[in-house]
Amino acid sequence: MVGPSFNILVIEPDPLEASDLETVLAGCDPVATRAEARDLRVEVRLVDGVPSGLAVFDSFRPHVVIIGPGAGPVAQGIDRLRSRAGLEPVPILGVGDEAAVANTAGPFATCDDLLFKPYNLQLIRMKLVALRRYCSLNRALVTQVSRMRRSQADLLKEQADAREIFRNMGRESCLEETGAIRYHLSPRAVLNGDVLAAAWAPGGKLMLLLGDFTGHGLAAAVGAVPLTSIFYSMVPKGFTLSQIARELNLKLHLVLPSNMFCCAVLLELDACKQHMRILNAGMPAACLSRAGGRLELLESRHLPLGVMRQLTLDNAIEYVPLERGDRLYLWSDGIHEARSTSGEMFGEERLLSLMANSRPADRFEHILSAVNHFSVEQQDDLSLVELCLDEVARDPAAIGEVHRRAAPARSLGDWSFSITLEAEELRDLDPVPLMHRFLSQFPDSGELRDTLSIVLGELCNNAIEHGLLELDSGLKRTESGFAEYYRRLEAGRRNLHRGWVRIELGTSREGERRTLQLLVADSGTGLPRQVEATNAYSGRGLALVQSLCRRLEFSPGVSEVRAVLDWPEEPGRAPSPEANPLPA
Template sequence: MAEPKVKLALVVDDSPVQCEILSKLLQEEGYKVFTANDGARGVSAYINYQPDLVLMDINMPIMNGYEAARKIKSLSQKNSLCPLIFITSLDTEQAFIDSIDAGGDGILVRPFSPDVFKAKIKSIQRINDLYGQIKQLQLIQQKDAELAEQLMADVLESRNFGLDKIGMIKKPADLFSGDIHLSSLSPNGDVHVMLGDFTGHGLRASIGAIPLAETFSSMTKKGFSLAEIISQINQQLYHLLPRDLFLAASFVSISNHDQTACIFNAGLPDTYLFDEQGVIKHQIPSSHPPMGVLPRLLDDHVSTIVRVSLSDTLVLISDGIIEARNVTGEMFGTCRFENAAKQGIIQSNICDEVLVTINDFCQEMPQEDDISLIEIPCDFGQQTFALNEQESKVDIFSTSVSPPSKVTAAWQWELTLTGERLSQVNPIPMAMNQIQAMEGHAQHWQNVFTILTELYINALDHGVLKLNSQLKNSPDGFSQYFVERDHRLKTLNEGYLSLLLSYFPLQSGGRLNIVIKDSGNGFDVDKVRAQFLTSKDINNQLSGRGIQLVEQLSESLIYQENGTFAEVTYLWHV
């Protein structure tokens, strides 16, 4: 069993007699005592011995008791309470006031009896003991909070995708950050990224972080669209968070296949798209209230979809950057941020340049809010396909169905959506859940997801919705295409789309037949085929690329019924 700690006391008095008397009384209370004969020596003794109690005379040479007390109290705040009692013959109101102002925790006026002195010491020591217990509890709570913060950070960070390529600034104003950075890879190769800023900062502001991260990650990996993920997150936070807590967030989905970025800003500062010279190509402001404020998204909400080049960079920021203040109270502001970001792009290090500029601007000012930035290069997340380009493929525009297999399908799954259900339900995650539930998880299902997505989008957009894909070949038309698509989906009340999956196990792998049928007018198969054969720049042409991609991934792609019926055969080996 550990021996109890010896209590230390320091007596500071220019009278040797008083030092001896006070030392004797303190020793009777179990203290080991050190003495000093002026205020300056008293401060030095305090630094050397770190006592548990200080008795201080007021009138002393070199440095009086008030000045010495102030210095000792400024030092003791970093470590412990260290009660300080003034011992004086000055029995005046001003002496009491000055003693308290100097940091004294009590005052004893001579003459006093030994019993009164000891009672005062016991009272002060009781306060000191309680302070020590509080400090110990605070230390335990601090360690627990640090552990919880580390576990939370590990949970969130472990789910994020592309941390070696996505640049981040994460500078919390408190132990727990109210800002959250999320990134995840969709099965078709699209990269979803989110920067969120919960109301305030600290532990309370982070309570929604883990369920938010779980929803974002799991829905992305299951193939849900960014719009569906945003809608689900909004509903989840609305029911989970108290009414005064919400999430300002900016969501981004980058598709290298389409060379597009889909951006939805709900309450954060503008999201930026910079070119390789640091020129702002697009600046997307907030267009919706923060997540969790409304029970569901506004009916007229629209994401911004922009064309991107591989050399472009998307930058998301929290308001902690814009609202950072210097010693005069001036905000950092958007202009300083934009200039710092431009220099960062030129120097290939946005995060460091922005953070250094903020620190130089703010100097020693306390940080008032969490500071966050996400830098997303538009050249990563490009898909690698399972099939080698040199492998032979069946003609993608064959007009007759290949001979039916004699093998009976191990299972089939079918879904038909009609009318407004087409705008409410995404069948691709449902289809992928069916495949993985029956056959388990496997890498090659990413190719199947891409095939299903491209077939579904073609059938819905160009079949049911009758959108002209040629619009996407010009910047203005590209934006118009998605605005019109959103409008037609919201007013859709007729048409249908059917999806049929048939799975055939093989000796060393398997075959999946995918049939999709829509109610549209179809398209000119021969005309599209001629475009593929004559186009010299098909890779930079957005319209029609989905068919080419499906052909790359499939064993065969067959169109019938004037293009309203598509059948794909996908083979894999294990």
């Protein structure tokens, strides 16, 4: 059995020189060192020129090429031989004397090494052993490079597939459905550790989440899977911001490694009532740009999601009154930490100065342009979101109209449902998702989702805030009073020990029209004599309910309100508000 060989290609047109070289090289057989596991026999192939050498190159696969003294000027031939070798370089040796070595522009100037005449067998053997070691090392290196390239290609393919999965998961998003949201997400790697999600909640509320996971690439992006799945599952069912935040935090705490967490901003925007609830958990301060030009920073008030098992949201959620023309800006720390060539960070101060000195219509592009020109290389995932509150605003009456343009009616019998929530349940329970789950069992009820959410949410909130807790809406006369009002509301609900709220829901027929009857009662002292808007930050709720209902019934001193809504039966038929209208 013939073992492996160390192949030497000799290019020499002179038969005598070729014979001398073959004899010398044969004397070096085998090529081995004491440290190597096996010997290699030397196999010599003689050709008379570079073209002949190129012809046998692929079949012979030489480890070394030797160009004899009679080969003449072969500089271009040496380049062609190197090109034919490909990724595995083949050392090329020239045969000459000291004069050839001294001539830097001679025929052997581009050779890797030289053999001198008269030949020294021991020196040639040592060179061949060194070249064999070089070839073995190079072959191993080429093999590793090939493996790394295959691994890199596989990794890029997997990341591309993962990115497509993440993109498909965002199809429930309303980011592309509204002109209110402008955003820029720029990952440092193929996959993004920043995540942006937005969806319409029942009642026309906009819920938005911007998250920033620790790390980059696949490890950080994987966290977006539980985050977005929970968000897009809970928002359409009407769960509150605090309930969604708690569920997100618990899930991330259970599934993420101990060294990972998610900084996040989660907000709920009610354009109809013109206020916003926002939770900043570890993100850079959100910036509210008022229509008059004033900038307000909404700082982080809580640890990032996933750090602790339970969220403590007592003072973490801010209630912010809004005005027409306001814009909200959110960003990840990739903007703050963008670095210049000198290592200087872009920083919050530079960002706020840029915002203060740019027109609102151009501000989004100016921020991105400034960061791109400032930073020499992207060091982190970078995200920027602009929320234009004028674009979010929706006509409250149009919500009801959309749902009245319903599919043809289906047969439905009369039914009724009643539930009483005691103080213990009222501390945390939100009845809106409960009502949605109940109504989802009935044909066409989904078309009442937004309308019912607004009406039920407003009446239940009034029952708790004014009936049980006896809060005064006059507190909302100023921005600071607005925040104080909701601070007292949160504290009051946490410490609620007595009282109840009863919700009755059912259908009945008024003439030829089927209606949904909703009654909300509480154990409080009853409605005040005067129910009207007293300032810019309160009084919108009941007027909004009136615009959506067929009829709204209440009496001063009585702690119950009855709302009548049209059940979607006849496409195109508009509601006809009737008796007992609310004051303007």
